[in-house]
Amino acid sequence: MFHPSTICTTKREIFERVKGNTSQLQSFCPTSRMPGLPEVSSGATRSPPVSSVQSSPNKNTKESSPMEANLIKPESSSYTPSEYDMRNYYERLLPFKSVFEWLNHSPVPQTDFTMREFAFEFKSGAYQRYNSFVSAKEFKDTVVRVTPTRFEIGAVYSINPSKRKTVSKNMMKPIEKEFVVDIDLTDYDDIRTCCSKTGICHKCWKFINVAIEIVDTALRDDFGFEHMIWVFSGRRGAHCWVSDQRARSMNDTLRKAVIDYLDVLNLKGGHKNRNLTFRRPLHPHIERSTGILLKSFKEVILEEQDPWRDDRRAIEDLAKKIPDAATRDSLLKLWTEKPDRSSLEKWKDIDTQAKKGFAVRDWKTDIVILSMYPRLDIEVSKLMGHLLKSPFCIHPKTGNVCVPFDPRVKEFWPDESPNLRSLQSELEEWDVNHPGKSVKHEWEKTSLNEYISMFNNFKKKLNEEELQSRKRNRDQSVDQDDKSLLEF
Numbered sequence: 001m002f003h004p005s006t007i008c009t010t011k012r013e014i015f016e017r018v019k020g021n022t023s024q025l026q027s028f029c030p031t032s033r034m035p036g037l038p039e040v041s042s043g044a045t046r047s048p049p050v051s052s053v054q055s056s057p058n059k060n061t062k063e064s065s066p067m068e069a070n071l072i073k074p075e076s077s078s079y080t081p082s083e084y085d086m087r088n089y090y091e092r093l094l095p096f097k098s099v100f101e102w103l104n105h106s107p108v109p110q111t112d113f114t115m116r117e118f119a120f121e122f123k124s125g126a127y128q129r130y131n132s133f134v135s136a137k138e139f140k141d142t143v144v145r146v147t148p149t150r151f152e153i154g155a156v157y158s159i160n161p162s163k164r165k166t167v168s169k170n171m172m173k174p175i176e177k178e179f180v181v182d183i184d185l186t187d188y189d190d191i192r193t194c195c196s197k198t199g200i201c202h203k204c205w206k207f208i209n210v211a212i213e214i215v216d217t218a219l220r221d222d223f224g225f226e227h228m229i230w231v232f233s234g235r236r237g238a239h240c241w242v243s244d245q246r247a248r249s250m251n252d253t254l255r256k257a258v259i260d261y262l263d264v265l266n267l268k269g270g271h272k273n274r275n276l277t278f279r280r281p282l283h284p285h286i287e288r289s290t291g292i293l294l295k296s297f298k299e300v301i302l303e304e305q306d307p308w309r310d311d312r313r314a315i316e317d318l319a320k321k322i323p324d325a326a327t328r329d330s331l332l333k334l335w336t337e338k339p340d341r342s343s344l345e346k347w348k349d350i351d352t353q354a355k356k357g358f359a360v361r362d363w364k365t366d367i368v369i370l371s372m373y374p375r376l377d378i379e380v381s382k383l384m385g386h387l388l389k390s391p392f393c394i395h396p397k398t399g400n401v402c403v404p405f406d407p408r409v410k411e412f413w414p415d416e417s418p419n420l421r422s423l424q425s426e427l428e429e430w431d432v433n434h435p436g437k438s439v440k441h442e443w444e445k446t447s448l449n450e451y452i453s454m455f456n457n458f459k460k461k462l463n464e465e466e467l468q469s470r471k472r473n474r475d476q477s478v479d480q481d482d483k484s485l486l487e488f
Contacts, residue, residue, distance in 0.1 A: 079398075079399050080396060080397065080399075081396070081420050083123065083147050089394060089420060090144045090147065091144050092427070092443075093423060093443045093446065094143075095392060095441075095452045095456075096140035096143070097140075098455055099139075099391065100135075100139055101136075101463065102243070102455070103116060103153065105463050106463060106467070109136075112156055113133070114133070114134050114160070115132065115159075115161070116132060116153070116155065116156045117129065117154030117157060117161040117387070118132065118154065119131065119152040120150075120151050120152075121149050121152070122148050129154075131161070150389055150393040150395075150396060151390055152388055152390060153178075153388060154174075154386075154387040155174035155176060155177035155384050155385050156176040157172055157173065158172060158175050159171055174384040174385045176384075177385075178243050178247065178248055179242040179250060179258065180239060180240060180380055180381055180388050181215055181239065181240040181380070182233075182238075182376065182377040183211045183215070183239075183374055183376060183377070185204055185207065186198070186236065187377070188207050188375060191372075192204040192207065193305050193306065193307050194304070198397075200235070202415075203300075203304045204305075205413060205414060206296060206299075209407070209411045209412070210293065210296050210372060210374075211373075211374035212238060212407045212412075213407060214289045214292055214293075214374050216230070218285055219242060219262075223258065225247055226244060227242070227244050227458070227462040228240060228241065228242050229241050229391070229406075230405050231402050231403070231404045232403050232414060234389075234393070234395025234402045235400065235414075236414075238412075239389070241388075245466065252382060252384055255381055255382050255384065256381075256382045258381070259381035259382055260378070262376060263378050264286055264289070264374075265369075276366065277366050280362060289373060293372045293373065296372065297368050297371070297372060298344070301368075302342075302347055303344060305343075307343060308347075309342050309343055311335055311336075311339045315335060318331070318346065318367070320332075324357070326358075327353055327354050327355045330355070331349060331350065331353050334349060334353060350364065389402060390402070392448075392455075399421055400419050401417055401418045401423070401451075404454060404455045418448050418451070422447070423446050423447070426447060427442065427445055431445070
């Protein structure tokens with residue numbers, strides 16, 4: 001986090017810090033919390049793996065059956081795509097050229113792509129790192145040939161990753177990568193009651209949509225980032241990729257500072273410590289986020305999740321956490337005498353039972369923040385060398401496509417995401433209904449088309465700015481050379 005004495009309150013200040021100037025780096029204090037944040041310790045940093053081929057984490061954990069009937073993707077419909085299905089998808093549908101141009105920032109291969117690491121995960125459990133490619137064609141040909149269950153995107157390195165064994169270890173360093181944010185619904189299992197573990201439904205996905213709005217707003221308004229794309233994880237979460245040049249060039253210190261700024265709850269050690277309070281006045285980011293949370297709190301928490309209908313939980317989560325003894329005793333008495341009342345009724349009880357002098361509004365605001373504020377996997381964001389699953393990959397457990405979306409246009413719901421099986425049916429149906437007709441790209445026959453079109457528009461704007469930036473830098477370099485000649 002930023003040190004309280006140097007906390008950025010204006011966009012200009014934040015711009016300067018994210019630029020990575022050496023003088024500004026001295027004002028970072030990663031272990032300090034900003035005003036209005038709970039005093040809790042931060043989690044440990046996880047180093048990225050270093051072996052070329054290694055076993056991937058065990059993902060064969062038992063999946064629980066969701067409790068609601070309005071499931072978005074029921075476990076019973078999940079399946080593991082076959083190698084044939086994956087190869088067919090890679091050959092016909094995955095937009096390799098679009099992914100290449102997004103990461104390369106140009107249609108012509110340059111080091112932003114050719115020096116970048118890619119990792120492959122295989123059905124056997126093997127995990128192969130440090131792959132690199134010289135072109136979009138080699139990229140696609142290799143993926144089609146080896147047919148991984150998914151591939152991940154890493155950093156641009158000072159040395160070609162595939163040649164790392166030919167140089168000393170200290171010569172190969174990450175120099176650039178998109179800043180990423182990861183949000184997963186399993187981190188909300190302590191507050192959502194409709195589902196748990198891998199189960200998701202429309203009710204609990206609202207946590208993700210609210211989190212996306214808060215994170216997206218902060219990254220744009222507080223840090224000035226513009227080129228951001230959100231991607232469905234394929235099962236129960238979302239990833240944000242920030243592609244601005246300033247974001248890509250941030251070192252690990254700056255990445256940690258940005259994610260700590262967003263990680264208000266700092267609950268890396270678990271979500272059991274619910275006795276947290278936020279100092280007043282609230283930091284502007286927290287105050288703005290609270291306004292977003294309050295728009296959904298009644299519907300999402302009090303009505304749909306209804307976690308405090310359980311009297312024991314209400315007493316532990318609410319009544320016993322109230323700092324005012326008189327108010328606490330009054331609520332304990334009421335909820336004991338009148339059990340099994342809804343969360344909404346108990347929430348209103350707090351106002352009616354609050355004793356004079358108890359700052360009930362501030363306390364309630366703290367509960368709103370603790371219940372709904374984004375819960376982030378900060379380890380994904382902190383290190384430049386961390387890899388993350390690429391957009392348009394297939395989730396190996398669900399068959400869902402990791403499609404991009406723009407939350408500013410409309411909210412995303414996972415049941416809108418194309419599935420590998422549905423795409424196969426769409427291809428067959430299109431061919432039957434359009435005999436003899438051809439298209440430039442196979443994905444134009446499917447529901448993937450709208451997502452790829454949106455991604456291409458995002459990529460186009462990013463690369464246009466990159467081109468203008470390179471032109472400005474060249475012009476400045478020429479002007480400087482001319483000035484030097486005149487002085488000579």
